Amino acid sequence: MPLLPEEPQIHESAQGPRATPASGRTAPTPRPVPGPRPAAHPRPGRPGPLRPTPPVQRAPHDVAAKPGPSGPAPRAAAPAPATPQIQLIPASADGALDAAEEAVDLLLESGRAPGDVLVITTGEQHPWATHELSFGEASYWAQHDAGDDVFYLDADAAGRAATRPVVVVAVNGGADAVAATVLPLAHSRAGALLIVCGDPQQINSVLGARV
Secondary structure: OOHHHHHHHHHHHHHHHHHHHHHHHHOOOOOOOOOHHHHHOOOOOOHHHHOOHHHHHHHHHHHHHOHHHHOHHHHHHOOOOOOOEEEEEEOOOOOHHHHHHHHHHHHHHOOOOHHHEEEEEOOOOOHHHHHHHOOOHHHHHHHHHHOOOOEEEEHHHHHHOOOEEEEEEEOOOOOHHHHHHHHHHHHHHEEEEEEEEEOHHHHHHHHHHHO
């Protein structure tokens, strides 16, 4: 008889903890669900009292970002116009090629890469160009396109040359019309420096205020 009343009491205690975990399970589920939902609702309807400061801080950042892109656009246009420096080395027609060779040596000794230098002759062709052209124009211009060494060419082919940081012109002969055509072209092909070796009076008459 005393065992019977104890058994139902044990069953009732077993039912008690089952009720508590059920309530415990319902408690965590409503907490995460309302957590994100109210976060979504206050954005459209209730941001007034809680989120007045964040939009105020984000608005000035956005405004600062808008003038930013408009500012650098004109700055990019400013460095575009870059004119090469011009250096004149007085020399006669017979000595212009030697003066150009000395200028190339000084450039390489100062740290210029060989591929940075282009040499143009107005009269007799440079011996290197004559030698390389003996293997065919395809091989000759392939070295020009490689751009890893000093390249020599005459005035007739100057229009085909690509831009290089330094252009050296040897006014070693040829008609005045040749120099008048080659010097402005060489100026347009020089990225940083144009060196002209020849008669100063003739060079000044062609380049004028550029020198």
